[in-house]
Structure formats: C-alpha cells, structure tokens
Amino acid sequence: MPDQSHAHQATASVEQRVAAIEAAFDDRGMKPRESVEEFQRLADEQWVPQNGARVVARAWTDPAFRQRLLANGREAVLELGISMPAHHRHLVVLENTPTLQNVIVCTLCSCTAFTVIGLPPDWYKDLEYRARAVRQSRTVLREMGLDLPPEIEIRVWDTTADTRYMVLPVQPPETVGWLEEKLAGIVSQDSMIGVARL
Amino acid sequence: MDGIHDLGGKQGFGRVRYSPKARTFHESWEKRVNALYSLAVKRGIFNMDEYRHAIERMEPRHYLSASYYERSLTSLATLCVEKGVVTLEELERRAHGSFPISAPSAPGRSNVPERERFQPGDRVRVRVDHVAGHVRMPGYIRGKTGVVVSESPAYPFPDALAHGVDAVDEPTYDVRFRAEDLWPNSADPALVHVGVFQSYLQHAP
Numbered sequence: 001m002p003d004q005s006h007a008h009q010a011t012a013s014v015e016q017r018v019a020a021i022e023a024a025f026d027d028r029g030m031k032p033r034e035s036v037e038e039f040q041r042l043a044d045e046q047w048v049p050q051n052g053a054r055v056v057a058r059a060w061t062d063p064a065f066r067q068r069l070l071a072n073g074r075e076a077v078l079e080l081g082i083s084m085p086a087h088h089r090h091l092v093v094l095e096n097t098p099t100l101q102n103v104i105v106c107t108l109c110s111c112t113a114f115t116v117i118g119l120p121p122d123w124y125k126d127l128e129y130r131a132r133a134v135r136q137s138r139t140v141l142r143e144m145g146l147d148l149p150p151e152i153e154i155r156v157w158d159t160t161a162d163t164r165y166m167v168l169p170v171q172p173p174e175t176v177g178w179l180e181e182k183l184a185g186i187v188s189q190d191s192m193i194g195v196a197r198l
Numbered sequence: 199m200d201g202i203h204d205l206g207g208k209q210g211f212g213r214v215r216y217s218p219k220a221r222t223f224h225e226s227w228e229k230r231v232n233a234l235y236s237l238a239v240k241r242g243i244f245n246m247d248e249y250r251h252a253i254e255r256m257e258p259r260h261y262l263s264a265s266y267y268e269r270s271l272t273s274l275a276t277l278c279v280e281k282g283v284v285t286l287e288e289l290e291r292r293a294h295g296s297f298p299i300s301a302p303s304a305p306g307r308s309n310v311p312e313r314e315r316f317q318p319g320d321r322v323r324v325r326v327d328h329v330a331g332h333v334r335m336p337g338y339i340r341g342k343t344g345v346v347v348s349e350s351p352a353y354p355f356p357d358a359l360a361h362g363v364d365a366v367d368e369p370t371y372d373v374r375f376r377a378e379d380l381w382p383n384s385a386d387p388a389l390v391h392v393g394v395f396q397s398y399l400q401h402a403p
Contacts, residue, residue, distance in 0.1 A: 012295030014268050018227045020292035021234055021275060024284045030241065032234055039233030043222070087246065089351045092372075107206030107336050109250055110266065121220035125266040128214045131205040134338065135377065138386040144216045154388040156377075158206060160334050161370040161393030162353045190218060 049118035049189035051082045052166055056192065057183035059093075060171045069093050073166070077116055084115050090163040091116065094155070094194070101152050102167045103141065103194035105133040106159040113164035117192040124193065134158055144195050167194040199304065199330060200337060202258035207338040207381060228267040235274040244277040247360035251332035252276045255300035276300040304330035306361025309368055310397035316371055320346045321402035324373075324394065332360035335398045343402045344375040347391065355395065368396040 012020070025032040055077055059066040069076040073091030074084055084091060091113055094102035106112070110125040123129055132140050137154045141147075148154065157165045169191040175183060190196035205211075223229050238244060244252075252273035253261075261269065276299040278284050289297045307329060316322055326341045327333075334356045350370045358365030370393040377385035 009290070009296040012290070012293035012297055014271060015227050016293040016295060017271055017275065017289070017297055018230050018234070020289045020297065021271075021278065021284075022230065023292050024278070024288060025234065025237070028283070030237065032237060035237040035240075036230050036233040039236060040229055043229060043232070089353065105206075107338075108203060108334065109253065119222040121222060122224065122266075123214050123216045123220055126215060127205060127262070128211045131208040131211040132214070134390050135207040135209075135381055135385045137377070137388045140214060143213050145218075154386070155391060156388055157391045158336060159393070160336055161350070161356075161395060163350050163370060163372070163393045188219065195216075196218070 043119060047114050047119050049187075049192065050184070051077075051080075051115065052113075052117040052189070052192045053184040053187035054080055054180075055082065055116065055166070056168060056187045057180045059168055060175075060183055061180050066168075069168070070095060082116055084113065084164065087162055088113065088115075088164045092157075092163055092165050093168050094157060094165055095168045096170045096194075096197070098170060099152055101141075101146075101148055101154050101194060101197070102165075103133060103137060103154060103156050104159060104165045104167060105130060105156060107131070107134055108160055111159040111164070112193075113166050116164075117166050118189050120193075121189065141195060146196055166192050168192075169198050172198050199254060199333070200328065201254045202256075202261045203254045204337045206336045207385075223267075228265075231267050231271045231274065235270055238274060238278065238283075243281055243283060245359060247332060247354075247356040248277060249273050250356075251303065251360040252280075252300050254332065255303060257298070257301065260298055272298065272300060303361065306331040306358055306363040308358050308363050308365040309355050313368065313396050314399065314401055316346045316349070316396075316399065316401070318346055318348055322346055322371070322373060322394075322399045323402040324398055325400055327398065329357060331357060333357050333398075334393075334395060336392065338380055339373075339375060339392055339394070342375055342380055344373040344379075344392075347372040347374050350393065353395075355397065357395075357397070370395050371399060373399070 022032045073093040112120045323343045324339045352367035355365040373394045375390045377388045
C-alpha cells in the first residue's frame with residue numbers, strides 16, 4: 001500500500017488540532033498547561049469590563065480625572081491600577097455627548113483595549129460587524145437595538161493600528177449624585193464599545 | 199495584501215448576531231488557543247504582526263468559514279511550522295487528520311522613503327499602494343482624502359515587522375473621513391476615523 005495521501009485525509013477537528021499543538025509544545029518543555037491556566041485566570045478575572053466601568057464611573061464623578069483621562073487615557077487608567085500591554089502605547093477615550101455617539105470596530109482583525117474594556121464579545125469579532133459598522137453605522141446600530149435620532153452624529157473608529165479606544169458614555173441624568181461604586185454597576189461593555197447608550 | 203480579511207465596507211453581510219452582554223468564549227478549546235498563541239508570542243517565536251498576517255494568508259474559503267478562534271489556531275500552527283518549531287507532519291500525526299495552514303508569505307517592505315509630516319487640520323490622501331505582504335491600511339481608504347485629527351506616538355511599522363524587514367518606528371495619524379466620500383451615495387452618513395501609518399499618507403493636492 002502506498003502512503004496515505006494528504007488529499008484523502010479528513011481534516012482534524014479544532015479540538016484535535018489544539019491538542020496537537022499543546023502536545024508539541026509540551027514535548028519541547030514549553031509548559032503549555034501552565035499558560036492555559038494562567039490565561040484562564042486572566043480572562044475570567046483580570047481582562048473584564050468592570051475595569052472600564054470603574055474608569056467611566058470615576059470620570060463621571062471626578063472632573064479633574066475626566067480631563068486627565070481625555071488627555072492621556074493610558075496614564076489615567078493606571079491611577080485605577082489598570083495597565084495596558086506594552087504594545088498598546090496609546091489609549092484614546094472618546095467622549096459621547098447628547099448629540100454625539102462614538103462607536104469602535106476593527107475591520108481588519110478584532111483589536112480592542114481588552115485590559116480596560118474587557119475581552120471583546122463574540123459579535124464584535126464576527127464578519128458582519130467588521131464589514132458593516134464603518135459603512136452602515138446607523139443601520140447596524142438600529143438593528144442592534146440603538147435607534148439614534150437623526151440629530152445624534154455618529155463617529156466610527158476603526159482600530160487599524162496600535163492605538164486603542166474606549167467610549168466614555170453619557171451619564172444618565174437620574175444617576176447624578178450616586179456613589180462611584182453604584183455608578184460602575186450600570187456601565188456595560190457594550191456602552192464602552194459604543195453600540196449602546198445608558 | 200488585498201486579502202479576504204479586509205472586510206470594511208464589503209456588502210452582502212446580514213444582521214450582526216448581537217445579544218446584550220454576549221460572551222467572549224463559547225468552548226474551552228478557544229481559551230486554550232488564545233493561551234497557546236500568547237505563550238508563543240511571549241517566547242519570541244513570532245510577533246503580533248506576524249500573527250495577524252498569518253491569519254490574512256489563510257485560504258479565503260477557509261477564512262470565511264472558520265470561527266475567530268479557528269483563525270487564531272491556523273495562524274499559530276502556520277507560524278510554528280514556518281519557524282521550525284514543529285513540522286506539519288508532526289502536527290497532523292498528533293491531530294489524527296489533516297491540519298490546514300496558511301499560504302506562504304510574500305516579501306514585506308520597509309517605511310516609504312519620502313515620508314511627510316502632518317499637522318492636525320491637514321488634508322491628506324491615502325497613497326494608492328498595493329502591498330503584497332502585510333499592511334494595516336484597510337482597502338476602503340486607499341486613494342481617499344481625509345483630515346488629520348492627531349498624531350500618535352511612534353509605533354513599529356507593521357509592513358516590516360510582519361516579515362522580519364528592518365524599519366524605523368513611525369507615528370500613525372488619526373485621519374477623519376466622511377463615509378459619504380468613502381462610498382459615495384452608498385453609506386450611512388457618519389465620520390469614520392482610521393489610524394493611518396505615516397508611510398501610507400501624502401498631503402492632498
């Protein structure tokens with residue numbers, strides 16, 4: 001019998017393919033299992049939207065912090081103990097107003113300021129959002145449940161380089177005077193991506 | 199490269215499959231892929247631009263049908279094979295089946311020699327460059343005119359970094375375009391901001 005040809009071999013499942021790489025790494029002493037456990041912890045506990053929510057709540061209650069945040073996002077979030085990877089040299093905070101809605105997308109891949117606003121939700125990485133958000137912004141937002149009146153201008157930010165973005169939502173008027181901790185509880189990840197208003 | 203990954207403005211896609219408070223991960227292997235490629239980056243096997251470019255080099259039908267994390271997995275495997283960490287034969291033996299990887303890379307490029315400086319308010323045009331290798335210029339801004347809003351700190355030049363080509367760091371410019379200029383008569387009115395590397399830009403006439 002001749003050797004089995006590649007062409008006739010069925011494609012391995014994704015689980016089998018991941019296991020193959022993990023086993024190859026393990027064989028080379030790279031300790032992949034430790035990395036998987038560490039990543040699990042970071043994904044579940046560290047890179048979560050609650051970080052960005054704390055930033056937003058602080059910006060709503062502390063005008064001096066808000067100024068620092070808008071001037072240099074990376075430095076300002078450090079004040080709250082939130083760091084960004086070395087290659088994210090720049091965090092631009094996009095301030096919504098009653099007449100302006102900022103929206104973030106990455107058309108080329110799916111980049112985000114994940115240490116601040118959390119690892120991105122599934123739909124953010126889907127082909128539909130990446131293809132349409134830049135060209136049909138108002139339509140896409142409406143389909144996602146955010147029906148903006150015509151007087152609200154839309155600005156879309158395509159994360160094509162290493163600058164990272166987060167949206168600073170408008171504080172709901174009924175929450176003025178709330179404590180920072182309670183305010184952080186109403187800030188959703190979607191509002192920091194810009195597909196929802198609070 | 200003018201690859202299948204360059205999705206901005208492509209038509210024919212339907213509604214975003216959106217749900218509030220959607221999850222990042224759905225299956226346990228997805229986190230493992232993310233952890234394994236992070237480990238490879240940490241160990242210096244490849245950098246993030248090589249990682250992105252290996253996704254872009256996926257066979258287009260595979261790219262479109264793969265989930266986000268299957269694309270990560272394919273890039274990770276491709277680069278481990280190309281860098282000599284493991285052979286494709288070993289991966290396929292361990293996986294008990296064929297293991298699709300990306301197509302080979304074209305040569306990269308360094309910074310454009312005649313780079314210009316820009317100030318906020320300058321009108322700029324995106325150069326009409328067709329780059330065979332990695333590039334962070336979405337196709338929808340090629341040849342289009344916009345206005346500079348700000349300049350970023352200097353960053354490693356991805357067109358070079360994805361290919362091991364020497365280059366100097368250069369800034370990106372936040373350039374504001376009108377959706378109506380990008381897709382005349384065929385877009386929702388909006389301002390579209392793109393982070394554009396200095397090498398991709400020239401002063402508008």
